[in-house]
Amino acid sequence: MTVTLEKSVEDFIATPRRLFIDGQWVEAASGKVFATPNPATGETLAQVAEADAEDVDRAVRAARRAFEGPWSRMTASQRGRIIWRIGDLIEEHAEELAQLESLDNGKPLSVARVADIPLAAELFRYMAGWATKIEGNTITLSPPFAPDAAFHAYTLREPVGVVGQIIPWNFPLLMAAWKLGPALATGNTIVLKPAEQTPLSALRLAELMAEAGLPDGVVNVLPGYGETAGAALAAHDGVNKIAFTGSTEVGKLIVHAAAGNLKKVTLELGGKSPNIVFDDADPELAIPGAANAIFFNHGQCCVAGSRLFVHESRFEQVVAGVADIARGITLGPGLHPDTQMGPLVSDEQLRRVTGYLDSGREEGARTVAGGSRYGERGYFVEPTVLVDTRPDMAVVREEIFGPVVVASPFADLDEIAAQANDTAYGLGAGIWTRDISKAHALARKIRAGTVWINCYNVFDAALPFGGYKQSGWGREMGHEVLEAYTEVKAVCAQLHT
Numbered sequence: 001m002t003v004t005l006e007k008s009v010e011d012f013i014a015t016p017r018r019l020f021i022d023g024q025w026v027e028a029a030s031g032k033v034f035a036t037p038n039p040a041t042g043e044t045l046a047q048v049a050e051a052d053a054e055d056v057d058r059a060v061r062a063a064r065r066a067f068e069g070p071w072s073r074m075t076a077s078q079r080g081r082i083i084w085r086i087g088d089l090i091e092e093h094a095e096e097l098a099q100l101e102s103l104d105n106g107k108p109l110s111v112a113r114v115a116d117i118p119l120a121a122e123l124f125r126y127m128a129g130w131a132t133k134i135e136g137n138t139i140t141l142s143p144p145f146a147p148d149a150a151f152h153a154y155t156l157r158e159p160v161g162v163v164g165q166i167i168p169w170n171f172p173l174l175m176a177a178w179k180l181g182p183a184l185a186t187g188n189t190i191v192l193k194p195a196e197q198t199p200l201s202a203l204r205l206a207e208l209m210a211e212a213g214l215p216d217g218v219v220n221v222l223p224g225y226g227e228t229a230g231a232a233l234a235a236h237d238g239v240n241k242i243a244f245t246g247s248t249e250v251g252k253l254i255v256h257a258a259a260g261n262l263k264k265v266t267l268e269l270g271g272k273s274p275n276i277v278f279d280d281a282d283p284e285l286a287i288p289g290a291a292n293a294i295f296f297n298h299g300q301c302c303v304a305g306s307r308l309f310v311h312e313s314r315f316e317q318v319v320a321g322v323a324d325i326a327r328g329i330t331l332g333p334g335l336h337p338d339t340q341m342g343p344l345v346s347d348e349q350l351r352r353v354t355g356y357l358d359s360g361r362e363e364g365a366r367t368v369a370g371g372s373r374y375g376e377r378g379y380f381v382e383p384t385v386l387v388d389t390r391p392d393m394a395v396v397r398e399e400i401f402g403p404v405v406v407a408s409p410f411a412d413l414d415e416i417a418a419q420a421n422d423t424a425y426g427l428g429a430g431i432w433t434r435d436i437s438k439a440h441a442l443a444r445k446i447r448a449g450t451v452w453i454n455c456y457n458v459f460d461a462a463l464p465f466g467g468y469k470q471s472g473w474g475r476e477m478g479h480e481v482l483e484a485y486t487e488v489k490a491v492c493a494q495l496h497t
């Protein structure tokens with residue numbers, strides 16, 4: 001028994017979806033389409049037009065016209081009201097969007113309802129408020145070569161221009177919101193490429209954005225493949241900035257592609273985040289917290305707490321507790337009301353994650369819970385806990401992006417800081433302890449963009465998010481993100497009196 005689909009969702013997936021360029025729904029120039037599968041069954045969910053370079057070019061030109069035209073003529077207040085209205089419309093269509101997200105991505109409907117959709121609505125509302133608060137400064141000058149001269153100098157914060165945005169499949173609507181919200185609040189126009197696995201909610205969002213009053217061409221949505229549409233967008237000379245979320249490997253390709261016209265680049269990449277449980281942590285919080293840190297969204301979180309470190313005196317207790325939770329998680333299709341964990345997003349990810357399970361075993365890791373594919377149909381993987389790992393194993397060093405945690409014991413604070421930082425990544429970290437001094441002292445030692453203390457996976461539109469080291473460049477959300485979408489212009493006038 002699964003949830004009955006809303007009629008709007010049935011209609012949406014029954015019709016082949018097209019590209020959204022300049023406010024119009026159009027076929028791809030090549031006429032090509034691709035299928036987006038339902039990860040719970042492997043069957044085709046919907047047909048979608050497949051953008052490539054020619055469509056990217058058309059969309060970039062539309063975005064440029066909108067940037068120079070209607071969007072720049074609106075007041076900041078008018079833009080802010082439209083962005084706020086997008087948040088309202090997401091909320092009004094919450095159930096429909098949650099169902100689309102669950103169908104396309106595989107995540108439990110119950111999770112999409114309480115996390116993905118309301119967080120996306122809140123993101124637009126938070127950013128709507130910033131539209132009227134983008135300010136420069138006045139600056140006092142004292143040039144030694146003109147001591148008697150008077151100047152009036154100030155800065156303007158201006159939009160970067162046409163922005164290309166490439167997003168992944170793990171939180172399709174929310175990643176679109178993280179990217180679009182700040183770009184719109186600062187007056188940019190956008191060409192967005194959703195992930196090939198999950199294009200549907202971004203296409204529905206395009207309809208809602210038009211309904212909210214966004215002028216034609218301000219946001220263009222181009223489903224398609226990374227190697228074609230994504231690469232063309234990253235390399236396009238008419239694009240002033242590219243914002244990317246995805247693998248570190250593709251992030252490096254984006255940097256190369258962007259070099260042609262030196263467009264601005266921000267990157268939100270992979271992670272292998274440490275989650276650290278001290279001997280004085282409350283086990284009632286730390287054990288479910290450690291399980292949630294890795295198993296939320298099936299481990300398909302860039303910030304997943306995938307390396308669990310537990311003080312040696314508590315190691316067995318915490319690992320046994322996390323393993324019990326892992327074994328108790330109900331797997332099933334996202335639309336089934338009892339489902340606590342859905343399938344991975346694709347056959348490719350299933351093979352990738354089970355490949356890591358094999359490599360971990362071959363290298364000598366011991367499986368305490370899970371360890372295999374679940375069922376024959378769909379892309380399900382059992383929540384898995386591995387122990388007896390060594391720091392050089394692939395399962396410890398590489399981002400698995402599935403429900404797989406490696407657990408190891410530690411002895412003291414200095415040792416754990418070094419172990420936590422022994423990674424090419426630096427996205428997130430968790431600390432579980434009752435000792436506030438220890439918690440904050442360790443938070444300073446960890447080289448990561450987010451440190452959670454006695455919690456994990458807490459996201460807020462006001463909290464900046466991003467990575468140290470190979471986890472990325474720049475920050476999303478909070479007021480920090482506004483810098484990524486604006487240029488600063490210094491204006492200097494001499495006052496001749």
Ligand code: NAP
Pocket residue numbers: 166167168169170193194195196197224225226227229230231232234245246247248250251253254268269270271301302352399400401
């Ligand atoms: P990915 O290839 O990095 O995909 C992310 C986005 O980049 C997608 O929209 C993708 O298009 C696009 N893309 C791919 N190649 C491109 C290129 N040459 N130029 C421009 N854009 C390109 O990630 P994936 O293949 O979906 O997943 C592989 C691994 O990446 C995962 O196992 C995980 O480790 C990591 N990952 C990290 C995050 C994160 O949030 N940090 C999110 C997703 C995946 P397509 O949809 O066509 O691939």
Ligand code: MG
Pocket residue numbers: 226
């Ligand atoms: Mg890919």
